[in-house]
Amino acid sequence: ETGLSSDPPMSWRNPALDEITLISCSDAHSPENLGREANAFNTDLSYQAIIEAIKLKDPEKFLYTIEFYPQEGKYHYDGHRNCGISLSPKETKKYNGICPVCGRLLTIGVLNRVEELADREEGFVPENAISYKSLILLREIIAEALGVESATKGVQKEYKNLIENFDSEFNVLLKASRGDLEKITFPEIAEGILRAREGKLFIEPGYDGVYGKIRIFSKGEQRKLSRQETLF
Ligand SMILES: [Zn+2]
Numbered sequence: 001e002t003g004l005s006s007d008p009p010m011s012w013r014n015p016a017l018d019e020i021t022l023i024s025c026s027d028a029h030s031p032e033n034l035g036r037e038a039n040a041f042n043t044d045l046s047y048q049a050i051i052e053a054i055k056l057k058d059p060e061k062f063l064y065t066i067e068f069y070p071q072e073g074k075y076h077y078d079g080h081r082n083c084g085i086s087l088s089p090k091e092t093k094k095y096n097g098i099c100p101v102c103g104r105l106l107t108i109g110v111l112n113r114v115e116e117l118a119d120r121e122e123g124f125v126p127e128n129a130i131s132y133k134s135l136i137l138l139r140e141i142i143a144e145a146l147g148v149e150s151a152t153k154g155v156q157k158e159y160k161n162l163i164e165n166f167d168s169e170f171n172v173l174l175k176a177s178r179g180d181l182e183k184i185t186f187p188e189i190a191e192g193i194l195r196a197r198e199g200k201l202f203i204e205p206g207y208d209g210v211y212g213k214i215r216i217f218s219k220g221e222q223r224k225l226s227r228q229e230t231l232f
Contacts, residue, residue, distance in 0.1 A: 013118035077206035
């Protein structure tokens with residue numbers, strides 16, 4: 001189980017894991033987060049069929065996993081929160097693990113440990129790997145497209161509207177076409193859903209206790225969107 005703080009490409013860098021079938025399970029701490037990680041099967045809906053697909057690592061039956069962006073975690077990169085320093089593992093190496101601002105040891109993140117255990121370069125895909133899709137929660141896409149916080153009424157209203165029309169959040173995030181989305185919702189939200197699906201994102205990895213940020217729209221676009229907020 002790859003957990004929220006890692007995804008398949010991080011595990012693929014270690015050949016010792018090639019024989020293992022990686023699965024992705026959602027935590028159930030809060031109902032609205034159910035399904036933020038998941039496994040997509042094409043089998044009968046039975047324990048036997050599902051366990052068989054996992055054991056055999058059969059790509060016809062175990063189609064893909066759904067992943068949360070591990071960069072959103074608080075300890076993905078290395079760094080120092082108080083010094084405002086965030087570094088990739090390669091940069092940390094360049095600084096010998098020492099913070100260039102305060103001269104103390106850097107707080108090391110998850111990716112650095114992956115780098116340490118890796119025998120393969122970043123981006124390596126093993127032959128028998130099950131593929132994956134990285135998703136952003138629909139309410140976060142709506143919030144960013146509307147230029148508001150995700151726990152607001154406007155977001156809830158659009159969320160409900162989309163789910164009622166497409167039956168599930170997965171259908172909205174993974175399947176609905178631009179044309180169909182635009183018939184139901186605002187063009188900015190449709191654009192956000194498409195960009196999230198294609199992975200066209202601005203990613204700032206978390207470090208030393210600071211949550212990472214994933215943005216769909218550039219800062220310039222965000223300013224325009226928040227000016228339109230009164231229209232929604
Ligand atoms: Zn420092």
